[in-house]
Amino acid sequence: MSDGFHMTPDEFRRHGQEVVEWVAEYMERVGELPIASTVLPGEIRARLPEAAPEEPEPFAALLRDLDDVVLPGITHWQAPGWFAYFPANASGPSILAELAAAGLGAQGMLWTTSPALTEIEAHVLDWLVDLLGLPAHFKTAVGPGGGVIQMSASDSTHLVHVVARDRAVTGGAPIDRLVAYSSAQAHSSVERGARVAGFSHVRLLDVDTVFALRAGALREAIEQDRAAGLEPTIVTSAVGTTGTGAVDPIADIAAIALEHDLWHHVDAAWAGSAMLCEEQRHHQAGAERADSYTFNPHKWLFTNFDCNVLWVADRAPFIAALSSLPPYLRNAASESGEVIDYRDWHVPLGRRFRALKLWWVLRSYGATGLRHHLREHIALAVELGRRVDAHPRLERVAPVSFALVCLRHVDGNVATDAVAKAINAHSDLLVTPSAIGDMRFIRVAVGQTHTTSEDVERLWKAMTDVI
Amino acid sequence: MSDGFHMTPDEFRRHGQEVVEWVAEYMERVGELPIASTVLPGEIRARLPEAAPEEPEPFAALLRDLDDVVLPGITHWQAPGWFAYFPANASGPSILAELAAAGLGAQGMLWTTSPALTEIEAHVLDWLVDLLGLPAHFKTAVGPGGGVIQMSASDSTHLVHVVARDRAVTGGAPIDRLVAYSSAQAHSSVERGARVAGFSHVRLLDVDTVFALRAGALREAIEQDRAAGLEPTIVTSAVGTTGTGAVDPIADIAAIALEHDLWHHVDAAWAGSAMLCEEQRHHQAGAERADSYTFNPHKWLFTNFDCNVLWVADRAPFIAALSSLPPYLRNAASESGEVIDYRDWHVPLGRRFRALKLWWVLRSYGATGLRHHLREHIALAVELGRRVDAHPRLERVAPVSFALVCLRHVDGNVATDAVAKAINAHSDLLVTPSAIGDMRFIRVAVGQTHTTSEDVERLWKAMTDVI
Numbered sequence: 024m025s026d027g028f029h030m031t032p033d034e035f036r037r038h039g040q041e042v043v044e045w046v047a048e049y050m051e052r053v054g055e056l057p058i059a060s061t062v063l064p065g066e067i068r069a070r071l072p073e074a075a076p077e078e079p080e081p082f083a084a085l086l087r088d089l090d091d092v093v094l095p096g097i098t099h100w101q102a103p104g105w106f107a108y109f110p111a112n113a114s115g116p117s118i119l120a121e122l123a124a125a126g127l128g129a130q131g132m133l134w135t136t137s138p139a140l141t142e143i144e145a146h147v148l149d150w151l152v153d154l155l156g157l158p159a160h161f162k163t164a165v166g167p168g169g170g171v172i173q174m175s176a177s178d179s180t181h182l183v184h185v186v187a188r189d190r191a192v193t194g195g196a197p198i199d200r201l202v203a204y205s206s207a208q209a210h211s212s213v214e215r216g217a218r219v220a221g222f223s224h225v226r227l228l229d230v231d232t233v234f235a236l237r238a239g240a241l242r243e244a245i246e247q248d249r250a251a252g253l254e255p256t257i258v259t260s261a262v263g264t265t266g267t268g269a270v271d272p273i274a275d276i277a278a279i280a281l282e283h284d285l286w287h288h289v290d291a292a293w294a295g296s297a298m299l300c301e302e303q304r305h306h307q308a309g310a311e312r313a314d315s316y317t318f319n320p321h322k323w324l325f326t327n328f329d330c331n332v333l334w335v336a337d338r339a340p341f342i343a344a345l346s347s348l349p350p351y352l353r354n355a356a357s358e359s360g361e362v363i364d365y366r367d368w369h370v371p372l373g374r375r376f377r378a379l380k381l382w383w384v385l386r387s388y389g390a391t392g393l394r395h396h397l398r399e400h401i402a403l404a405v406e407l408g409r410r411v412d413a414h415p416r417l418e419r420v421a422p423v424s425f426a427l428v429c430l431r432h433v434d435g436n437v438a439t440d441a442v443a444k445a446i447n448a449h450s451d452l453l454v455t456p457s458a459i460g461d462m463r464f465i466r467v468a469v470g471q472t473h474t475t476s477e478d479v480e481r482l483w484k485a486m487t488d489v490i
Numbered sequence: 491m492s493d494g495f496h497m498t499p500d501e502f503r504r505h506g507q508e509v510v511e512w513v514a515e516y517m518e519r520v521g522e523l524p525i526a527s528t529v530l531p532g533e534i535r536a537r538l539p540e541a542a543p544e545e546p547e548p549f550a551a552l553l554r555d556l557d558d559v560v561l562p563g564i565t566h567w568q569a570p571g572w573f574a575y576f577p578a579n580a581s582g583p584s585i586l587a588e589l590a591a592a593g594l595g596a597q598g599m600l601w602t603t604s605p606a607l608t609e610i611e612a613h614v615l616d617w618l619v620d621l622l623g624l625p626a627h628f629k630t631a632v633g634p635g636g637g638v639i640q641m642s643a644s645d646s647t648h649l650v651h652v653v654a655r656d657r658a659v660t661g662g663a664p665i666d667r668l669v670a671y672s673s674a675q676a677h678s679s680v681e682r683g684a685r686v687a688g689f690s691h692v693r694l695l696d697v698d699t700v701f702a703l704r705a706g707a708l709r710e711a712i713e714q715d716r717a718a719g720l721e722p723t724i725v726t727s728a729v730g731t732t733g734t735g736a737v738d739p740i741a742d743i744a745a746i747a748l749e750h751d752l753w754h755h756v757d758a759a760w761a762g763s764a765m766l767c768e769e770q771r772h773h774q775a776g777a778e779r780a781d782s783y784t785f786n787p788h789k790w791l792f793t794n795f796d797c798n799v800l801w802v803a804d805r806a807p808f809i810a811a812l813s814s815l816p817p818y819l820r821n822a823a824s825e826s827g828e829v830i831d832y833r834d835w836h837v838p839l840g841r842r843f844r845a846l847k848l849w850w851v852l853r854s855y856g857a858t859g860l861r862h863h864l865r866e867h868i869a870l871a872v873e874l875g876r877r878v879d880a881h882p883r884l885e886r887v888a889p890v891s892f893a894l895v896c897l898r899h900v901d902g903n904v905a906t907d908a909v910a911k912a913i914n915a916h917s918d919l920l921v922t923p924s925a926i927g928d929m930r931f932i933r934v935a936v937g938q939t940h941t942t943s944e945d946v947e948r949l950w951k952a953m954t955d956v957i
Contacts, residue, residue: 028859030582046593096606115497126513139563392495
C-alpha cells in the first residue's frame, strides 16, 4: 500500500525547514509589523474559498497564505511594543518543544499511555513549587497535594469551584445555597467559573483604596450569608488582579477561610511567575495555607499558550470529584496506586505533552535566566511608574504592581482616552484602556519576552508627546 | 540591552532544523520502536535532577534527553501497529501547523486580539458542516448555530450540560431536580460532564443486543422521572460508542427530545470523521435536529491532539450561559455585534490558533485524500471482521462499526485475555482489552494514520498464532 495522501518524512524535512525559516523571519520582523490587525470584520473569511478543497493543495500554497491571509489578521502578541492585556509569551525553546511534542503525538490521559508525559509533568511542577517558594505539600512527590497543567486559569478556577461544591454538597448543603466569594476586582473567570459550576450565589466584595479585597468585607459577608441560611463555600484571592495588579491580603483571607471552613483558592495567574524572585514572595505570604493555587507560565514565563499550572493542597478530594474508570481504561499501573493518571485531574480525558515546553524553558533559561528577565521587566515598570509620578499631567491610579503600571491623565477620562488612542495610533505600540467604575485609565503591562528599555522609551514618548 | 538569555532567531533556525530532523527520523523509525513503554512507575522521574537548573543548559542537552529520558517513557500512538483505544493521529501538515501557530504566539480570546484566528476557525468549521453532511444552520455564517474548537469532547459534553442546566433553571426548575440521560455504553465523559455540571441525577440506560440505546428505555425513564417530580433536561446520544462503536437510534432520540423538550447532544467523537464518506451518513440520520454535535478531528482526521469540534444549533443560549465582559476586554468590534468572540464559547478565556492545523490538514489532503484514507481504514476493519467471522475459535461481540472490530475467543474470558496478552507481547502491536459486564473482549481500532493492510496482517497472525 502506498503512502497515499500523507506527507512523507522527506517532504516533512523540506517543509519543516521552510516553516522554521518562516518563524525565524517572523521573530526578526515582528517588531516592524503593524502590531494591531486593522482588518474589518469578515475580511479574512472573504479571502477563503466557499468550500473545502476536494483535491490536495501543495504545501507552498499553505505557506503563501500564512503571509497573504493569516498575517494581516494577526495582532502581534510577540512584538516588543506589546503592553496590552497581560503578555502571552512565546520563546524559542517553547516553540520547538511544541514542535517536538506534536511530532511525538503522544496522549497522556493515563500514566500507561505514555509515562514520560505524566512523570515529567509531575516532576517539573514539583520543581516550580520550590522556584515559587510554595509549600512542599503542594509537590506530587511529597503530598498530599500535587500539581497539574491545565489549559487556562479559568479552567483551574472553575475546577476548584466544582470540587468545593461537591465537598459542601456531600456534607449535606443544598447546592442552591452555596456561596462563592472574591473581590469585585477578581478576574471575570472567578464569577464565570462559579456560575458554570452551578453556584447561584456569587459575592463580589468591596475593595480598598488600592483595589485589594477588604478582609473585613469578606468576614461580614460570610456572617451575613450564614445568618441567612446560606453555605459559604469558597473564596478566591488574587495575587495581582488583571485590572490593576492588586494583591489581596492572602494571610488574612487564609485565616478567615480556615476559621469558616471555606476552600481558599489563590489566583496568581499573571504574578505567580514573579515569585521566582525571592524579593516578591512577601506578596503571597499565607498562600502556604491555601487549598489551591494557580499561575500561568503562558503569560510571563516564556512558555507558549496554553500552559496553566494548578496546585492543590490535597489531591484526594480533587481526584474523587473528577475520576471515572470505564473498562477500556483499566490497567495494571492505575490499579497499583503507584502512578498518577492525570485524566482524573480535569474535565478533558485526553491531554498532550505540554510539560515538554515548560521543561525546555526552565532548562534553556535556567532559574537565573528567568529571574534576570523578570527583574528586568519589573525594573522597567518601576522606572515608568517613577516617571509618571514626576509628570505633572499624568498620575498612577494604583501602586506599580510587579510589572504593571496603571495610569491616567490628570484631566480625567476624555484626556486619558485620548492618550490611549494616541499611543495605539503608533503601529509598534499597544496598550489596553480600561476602567474601574467611572474612572478610565491605561494599563501598561511590561513583560513581553523581548520588551526592553527602548520599547518603554518609545511608549513614554508616544504618551508624553500628546499631553 | 542584550538579548539576555533568549534564544536568538539564528539559534532558532539551527535548533529548529535539528528538531525537524529529529521528528522526521522519529516518523521513519516509530514503527520499529517498542510500541508500549515498559518503564516502571517512577523510572522516568528518577532520571531527572532533584531541582530545576540554576544555570541555562545548552539545547543539545534537551535534544539528547528527548532520546534518553523521553523516548523510553513514550507509548507510540503514531506507530502503524496501533490498534488501541481510538487513535490520536498526527500528520505532517498538522505538526507543522502546530509549529507555525506556536511561532505566531497569537491568542484569540477576542476577535480583535487576532481576527484571523477567529475567522479561519469559524470558516473551516463551516466547511466541515458540509463535509460531514450536517445541517446548514450549524454554520456560523448561516446561523442561528455555530461551531467552535474545544480541547476535548469531554469539554464539549460538559459545556452542553451546563447550558441545558441553565436553561432548565432559568425556566424555574430546581437544580437538584435535573436529570441527564445517556446509554450505559456512553463514554465516561457524559456521566462525568453531567456530574461536573452539577447534575445529581444521571441515568445510564439499557442498551439493546448491539449495545445501542433503547429508545423505549429513554421514553420510560423520562416519564418515570417526570412522574417523580424530576426535570428531564438533556440526553446524549452516541454515533459510535467507545466500547464497541455502537450507534444509538439518533432519529428516535431526536423525536423524543423534541417531544419532551430535552437538549439533545450527539457525541460522534470518533466516528464523526467517517461522515466525510457519504455512504456512512445514514448512521447519523436525525442529527440535523440535534441541539449540539461534537467530533474529534484529533482522533481520526490526522489533526494533532487537541482539536475537538462542537457545533450548536443555536449559539444564543450558549453565549448567554458563558459570556462575561470585564472592562479590560471591551472593544469596538465586540460592541458592534459583527464579530464572534470565542471567549464566550467555553470555560477558558485564552485560546491558541488550533484552527490552523485543521485548515492545513483539510487543504493538504483535500476531501478526496481524507476520504481515501478513511475508506481504507474502514475496508481493513470490514475485512478483519470477515476473517473473525470465518474463524472457528474467534467471534465478534458486536457488528463491525466504522473501523472498530470487537472480538473474543469462543472459549470465553480467560482465553480472550490470553489472546490480548499474546498480541500485546509483540513489540509492534497494541490492542485494548475491554469488558461489557462480565464479558471480556478485545477492541481493535483500525485508524492510525499509517496503518496499512500489512499491519492488520501482522495483527491477524499474532492473534491466530496462539489459538
